[in-house]
Amino acid sequence: MVAQSGGMLMREGPRRFADHPLRNAALHEVHARPFHMIEAPRLVLHYAFMTDTAQSDAARRNLAALCLRIGEAQPGPEARHHVVALAGGSLRWESHAEFTTYSWDVRGGTGALPAETPFGAAFEPPGPLMVAARLDLVADLRPPAELFAGFDPGSLAASQAAGGRALIATDFREDGDGFTRLLVVDRGLGPQEAGPLVQRLLETETYRVMAMLGLPEAQRLQPEIRRIETQLVDDTRRFRSGGGFDTNRLLLDDLTALAGDLEAGAAESAFRFGASRAYAEIVSLRLNAMDEQPIEGYSSFTAFLARRMAPAMRTCLTLEQRQQDLSRKLARAAALLRARVDVELSQQNRALLHSMNHRARLQLRLQQTVEGLSVAAVSYYVVGLVGHLAEGAPVLGLHIEPTTIEALAVVPVALAVWFLVRRIRRHHADGGEA
Known part of the structure; x- marks a missing residue:
């Protein structure tokens, strides 16, 4: 900006406005959890632990103490991710809504695990383990049949990715060390492509497991939902057969108790089912971002997960819909029965008033x-x-x-x-x- 003062031209800097309290967070969110550029050969160990708020804060404090001991920069008190050089590689820590992840990558490849990793006896897990994955990034020109020989052929999923410049494979099974094995074969990837691909694969594995947490919850609730549905049918039949005031009042008490049981189960499962839907959607987005292409003779990641995850997600969705439908049916039945009880109560009150008048x-x-x-x-x-x-x-x-x-x-x-x-x-x- 140029202003004139006393015959002289003066250049002014841009005016500084007051920032919105959330402006900084909104601006920097796009840079959260940036891709880490890597190149073959590389070994990545990835863990995800279920954590609540207190456990997540404890994990951040432990990481800060580790950084202080080795002379590295510490994560901030509100940090959700942090990267530190450790044990010859890079350790990436991320805090999510209900889990915390650690990813350590080091130069290497297929074969035995390194003798020293950040997850030795001194490591303090912040919560129960949910995901353990090992990813090997290698440059290898051998045919797919030779590259995938170490996987279980009955559950092997393999595809081309990044426009055919990479092969990805896994059988979603644990190996002898307790890891789910993931293989990425570099067929012309650059570091700026390998890093995002590896991270998306690890996220796919993490969110795949997290999405499946809804299935045990649905299976746990199914007998209770069935019991409530059966009881509602019986109560509706008794309601249609008619009865006196006392009978209808007892029926209303039964319906109210059933509604209470249903709402309690729905409240307990609402977060889990919602989280499973969100995680399943993230899995789909990550698979689409990898530009996956099928390899002849192998099931792709998308096809394999659709065949295994889709029924689980449909089970969760179906049970959630049954909860909602059953809630509406209980509400209608209770409203009808309450109307009948009110009418009978009015008749009793009228008879009582007539007797009092007499x-x-x-x-x-x-x-x-x-x-x-x-x-x-x-x-x-x-x-x-x-x-x-x-x-x-x-x-x-x-x-x-x-x-x-x-x-x-x-x-x-x-x-x-x-x-x-x-x-x-x-x-x-x-x-x-x-």
Whole structure:
């Protein structure tokens, strides 16, 4: 930017704006886990350990301590990947959502393992082992039949990759050292092509195993789902046959319990099934990125994994769909049964109110009868008092027949008592205080 000041031209630097808190993370994510350029002959040992947050943090601290001892740069407190030169090769550490991986590559090839590796007695695994793979990158022009002789022919998968400049093969079985063997034959690869190909193969093996974790979960849940489906059919049949309020209430309790069991299983398996789908999709993406081409007489990686992984993924998907369908069916059945229970409860309440009204009317009649008797009794006593007063009239010089006075007092006294009782009843009926 050029500005004019006092007749002179001044050049200003670009204006610096305030960064968004996530800008740095978004910019650098594209450079996360970069490809490591390698060339044949090369041996790669790859491990994946299941880790939670605490175990992943412990693995980072252990790696930082190792880097400090050997004088290498340490990973940052929030680092998700780190590369360090170790034991004559390169050790790559990566932290993922639910697992941590270590990949160590060194110059070598097919044959015995090196005497010294980073995974000796001093190595502290951060969690239980899930993946152990050995990849050999070699430059060899022999025919495929000779190159693949060490693999199990019954489960061998082999293909051309990188436009035919590489052969890849594996039988997905463990060798005597506990590794799944992967072979990459360099037929013209450059270091910038060999590194991505090796990394994608290792990622394919890792995510293939991780995706299969959904199958045991689906197999574990199948008997429970079947039990809930059978119980729902029985409860629906009992619902159709009808029943009283108590029967329907018990059915509703059964449906609520079944829904609770189903939702508990769905909550437990939701992450596992979702992760398996994501891992299977990553496997497919990695296979597509390798530009795989079939070799005559051999099953390709894509075909082999589709034949073995696809049924497992369909099992997980089918069970997840059964959970969702069963949840909707339980909700509809519970809603219908709840409506019937509400109707029956309303009928019971109406009958109860009718009975209460009937009892209230009876009490009112009884009260009216008691009021009438009370008026008569009180009037009788008041008239008696009037008669006693009349008997004392001669003392005052009055000569009045008491019987006559009592007879004349009956009607006024009865009216007065009736009026007083009626007023008291109205006062109480209006909620007033006595």
